[in-house]
Amino acid sequence: KLLMQSGSTYAHAQDGGSIPTATWSANATCSISGMTANYPTGTGQNFGHLTFSSTLTGNNTLAADIVCAGNLTISTGGSPNVLRGTNNGTPRNITVTGNFSQSSGVFVLTSDNGDVALTVTGDFSVSGGTFDFNNDNGTGDAALNVAGDFSHTAGTITRSDLAGTGTAGIVFNGSSSQVFRSGGTVGAGVNYTVNSGAILDMFAAGTIVSGNSFTLVNGGRLGITASTGIETAPTASGNIQTTTRTFNTGANYNYIGAGGAQVTGNALPATINSLTINNSAGLSLSGATTTSSASAPLTLTSGILSGALLTIGSAYTGAGGGGSAASHVNGSLAKTGSTTYEFPVGNGTLYRPIEVSALSASATITAQYFQANPKTAFGSALSGGLQQVSACEYWDLNDGVATITGIAKLTFGGSCNAAPYVSNAASLRVAHWNGSQWDNLGTDGAATLTSLKGNVASTFSPFTIGTTNSALNPLPVKYSTIKASEKANAVQIDWTAYQEENLLNYVVERSDNGINFTAIGTVAARNISGSNQYSFLDITPLAGVNFYRLRNVDIDSREGFSNIVKVNLDKNNTGFTLYPNPVRGGYVSFQSSNLAKGNYSMRVFNAAGQQVYVQTINHTGGAINQTIQLPAGAKTGMYSLQMESDEMKVMSKTFMVQ
Secondary structure, eight states: OOEEOTTOEEEEOSSSOBOOOOEEOTTOEEEEOOOSSOOOBOOOSEESEEEEOOEESSEEEOSSOEEESSOEEEEOEESSOEEESEETTEEOOEEESSOEEEEESEEEEEOTTSOEEEEESSOEEEOSSEEEEEOTTSSOOEEEEESSOEEEOSSEEEEEEOSSSOOEEEEEOOSSEEEEEOOSEEOTTOEEEEOTTOEEEEOTTOOBOSSOEEEEOTTOEEEEOOTTOOOOTTOOOSSBOOSEEEEOTTSEEEEOOSSSOEEOOTTSOSEESEEEEEOTTOEEESSOEEEOOSSOSEEEEESOEEESOEEEOTTOOSOBOOOBTTBOBSSOEEEEESSOEEEOBBSSSSBOOEEEESOSSOEEEEEEEEOSOHHHHTOOOBOTTOOEEOSSOEEEEEOTTOOOOBEEEEEOOGGGTSTTSSOOGGGEEEEEEOSSSEEEOOOOSOOOSSEEEOOOBSSOSEEEEEESOTTTSOTTOEEEEEEEEEETTEEEEEEEEESOOSEEEEEEEEESSSSSOEEEEEEEOOOOSSEEEEEEEESSOOSSEEEEEEEEEETTSOEEEOOOEEEEOOTTOOSOEEESSSBOTTEEEEEEEEEOSEEEEEEEEETTSOEEEEEEEEEOSEEEEEEEEOOTTOOSEEEEEEEEETTEEEEEEEEEEO
């Protein structure tokens, strides 16, 4: 018995003849190199790798079905150099567990009057020569079934005989991503099908062209790279350019980009199973689209979705969300149903989802986020209990013709809750515009500095952040910096503010203890877009320690406050102080007028000795003024701040949190 073990090769370097019967390892090779006009016998075996590299002088037909546990490689030459997958009208099926590759010659998959199939579990590649589907005017179908990547970078794939009634087609049926590479010539009559469960990802600007058909079966997924997405025939653009194009409503569409922004294209059905955005340059929805998937209707991997309305169908009852600053919906997003759902919306830069829950009935609810002043868009009237609402952002929920009740949860952060925009979670409330004023929808008691959930709203319309204490949450204006420094026996206060809306002025206040403040001057607000820099000079500062803060006043007489900064005019003081003490609002500042140069670790410990905050600073020497935001969950009690340098404790002070 002949055993062809792994790595071994049998070379059949003769015309005709017979290949010896053997047991072939999956990594053994049978190399047919001497065939010219006569096909050898003995090919009805289970081979490992099988290669045809002969120089042919005529038609050579397969004498038996071919089974390869490894690869099948064709690189024939000569003229007319044809290797036919038939024998006297009998179709020969070919099964390749590894890869199929053809670099030259002519290979004909002939069906005659019976069906024939080339089934490739691995990758399929044509880089030269001609791969020909031909049914010899018969009724049989010829199929190429591919489970791996498909590469046609040169050479020709065609159907030379179009007179028969049989079909010729390439079927993608893998269980994982199959990459499609094009570049060769495609003749007429070749059909392409992406089966259910298969994933065909177009490579770069890969195209399926010519007078053929393309079908994306329900349950299949197409990865689209063209900037124009998918379009209807006969438009010669996009990844799919066949004469007939069928994009089924139960299929999945994955926009994976290839160097620029994409549109979905006019061929995307109005109903699809699922949509995936995986293009960092973004995707615009060309027309209103509804998903039907019950498991993953919208997948946000990378890039911003904009354009027409996307509706998540009622079959999906999951939690939603799944977005990020890098990938979310910038525009309107709708959801049909009555279950809890988080809309993954934002403005293209900021991710600001809104959740709806406790819905009284099933409805189609549309959500959109706006980074704009809701008081300008709707009005500034407030209901009882609210002292202020945001001048920065709002969400709009629309339940269409339905009238339902439900609860909204807002998620904010980043540029819209940097201190002191929101500094006290306990006084936050969900504010809801009822058509004439902002209603106070309260809170569920679990508000944080980044999320807020209210009570039941009787209608759906705009929502924003409100507060019952504008001193703790001065929502109308945001400060990026505020500092105070000694200047020629005076103290100069500098600050930068942005997103000013309807602001009247800034009142500069001073204190000798960080608790009781007195107004010492006023600076008019500019109310222009972008950042605005201001300065005020206190020419009569107090001897020793001076505390400063800003009180911003809007045209409706509502007020907010900045952080507190401190200047110590006592030159002999080389220690540091904390203020305010006790701490309110979650912020504590420390100052030293003459701190030595070096790297310092600032650590805050609670009364139980647990570390709740740490920060490292590189100080250049001299005066320093630093503000610390305590953790949101910091409880009332005693805390200590320790500063360490070169592994040695330098200073320690205690303070109270109220």
